[in-house]
Amino acid sequence: MKIDTILIRLGELALKGKNRRLFEEQLRRNIRKSLHDLPDVSLKSTFGRLYVELHGTPVEEVTSRLKKVFGIISFSPSIRVENELSQIKEAALSILERTPQAKSFKVSARRTDRSFPLNSMEIPQHVGGYLLAHTSEKWVDVHHPDLEIKIEVRKEGTYVLGEVIPGAGGYPVGINGKVLLLLSGGIDSPVAGWYMLKRGVTVEAIHFHSFPFTSEQAKEKVISLVRILSVWGGKMRLHIVPFTEIQTEIRRTCPDDLLITIMRRYMMRIAERVADEMGAKALATGESLGQVASQTLDSLYTINQVAHLPILRPLIAMDKTEIIDQARRIGTYETSILPYEDCCTIFTPKSPRTKPKAKVVERVEEKSGMDMERLIRDAIRGMETLEIDVEKKEDEKSAEWF
Numbered sequence: 001m002k003i004d005t006i007l008i009r010l011g012e013l014a015l016k017g018k019n020r021r022l023f024e025e026q027l028r029r030n031i032r033k034s035l036h037d038l039p040d041v042s043l044k045s046t047f048g049r050l051y052v053e054l055h056g057t058p059v060e061e062v063t064s065r066l067k068k069v070f071g072i073i074s075f076s077p078s079i080r081v082e083n084e085l086s087q088i089k090e091a092a093l094s095i096l097e098r099t100p101q102a103k104s105f106k107v108s109a110r111r112t113d114r115s116f117p118l119n120s121m122e123i124p125q126h127v128g129g130y131l132l133a134h135t136s137e138k139w140v141d142v143h144h145p146d147l148e149i150k151i152e153v154r155k156e157g158t159y160v161l162g163e164v165i166p167g168a169g170g171y172p173v174g175i176n177g178k179v180l181l182l183l184s185g186g187i188d189s190p191v192a193g194w195y196m197l198k199r200g201v202t203v204e205a206i207h208f209h210s211f212p213f214t215s216e217q218a219k220e221k222v223i224s225l226v227r228i229l230s231v232w233g234g235k236m237r238l239h240i241v242p243f244t245e246i247q248t249e250i251r252r253t254c255p256d257d258l259l260i261t262i263m264r265r266y267m268m269r270i271a272e273r274v275a276d277e278m279g280a281k282a283l284a285t286g287e288s289l290g291q292v293a294s295q296t297l298d299s300l301y302t303i304n305q306v307a308h309l310p311i312l313r314p315l316i317a318m319d320k321t322e323i324i325d326q327a328r329r330i331g332t333y334e335t336s337i338l339p340y341e342d343c344c345t346i347f348t349p350k351s352p353r354t355k356p357k358a359k360v361v362e363r364v365e366e367k368s369g370m371d372m373e374r375l376i377r378d379a380i381r382g383m384e385t386l387e388i389d390v391e392k393k394e395d396e397k398s399a400e401w402f
Contacts, residue, residue: 072167171200188286
């Protein structure tokens with residue numbers, strides 16, 4: 001017998017009461033999208049359970065995609081048979097043979113079909129005895145088995161499974177609104193975007209590009225990072241804002257030790273206007289407390305003063321090593337360390353102020369003579385928007401919004 005079904009377990013969705021139905025429907029949509037180019041695969045939902053029926057599709061191809069769908073806590077390749085004891089025994093033997101490294105095993109059963117002649121205590125006894133009679137060098141260990149074979153007898157059929165594969169967890173992308181992610185080409189912000197996706201948020205990204213101080217390769221690097229994130233979150237929009245004039249004016253008119261603080265305040269002002277237009281209810285960044293001068297509490301407070309939307313910082317309490325480890329796990333690290341600078345790393349002063357005062361920075365901005373409104377308006381007018389979908393070879397430019 002071959003694996004023909006994948007049983008999917010839901011994570012926090014089980015706690016959502018009346019909203020659970022809506023969340024499950026979004027998860028079904030996301031699963032179908034991840035498997036859309038596998039024509040023989042079908043998705044079935046019965047009594048709060050989700051099943052992917054393979055119909056001959058390689059199980060490895062499907063499981064590799066399900067690992068990147070948020071909202072799934074775990075899943076198990078299984079064999080579906082009729083509610084006949086002889087078929088259940090054969091399926092259990094097939095599951096055991098698929099795991100040759102397992103020397104000890106345990107059989108457990110759950111019966112929701114009360115018409116089945118054996119109860120949940122009797123089923124393991126019959127199946128376990130059959131397995132011992134048809135295998136060699138295997139033994140039963142009910143406390144610490146190498147493999148637990150689970151049998152679920154349901155009205156629609158019996159599912160026999162052994163392996164439990166961890167899923168991505170979290171919520172289905174699309175159920176918790178939209179945020180605008182400030183995305184640089186570094187290690188941190190793509191990881192922050194991944195964590196926002198994991199909480200079920202739809203993410204659009206904004207990147208500040210300072211050509212010719214930053215190269216076209218730097219821009220391509222950011223596009224590549226969005227493409228990687230779209231594997232987890234589906235189609236994403238990337239807004240690329242020309243930032244050269246603003247950055248040059250800040251450098252020309254403001255003190256060196258406040259360059260980064262004032263630059264970040266301009267970024268927040270622009271991001272908030274773009275977020276308003278796209279219907280985002282928050283901004284998100286990859287900032288981690290104390291990592292650099294612009295990420296001290298005083299700096300974050302001063303930067304926050306120009307924004308009215310909530311600023312979400314999912315990495316704020318993480319160590320750099322933890323962020324790097326996560327970047328490796330989600331597949332962004334190798335792209336992030338490519339040697340192309342972004343606008344946050346150019347014009348970096350030797351001694352940036354780590355405790356800027358909001359009132360002082362406001363006065364510096366006022367005295368700088370910069371035409372803030374015109375600079376922001378021009379930057380947004382020059383913005384380029386791409387729609388990036390990992391399923392498509394070419395990125396598409398969306399219509400002008402402003």
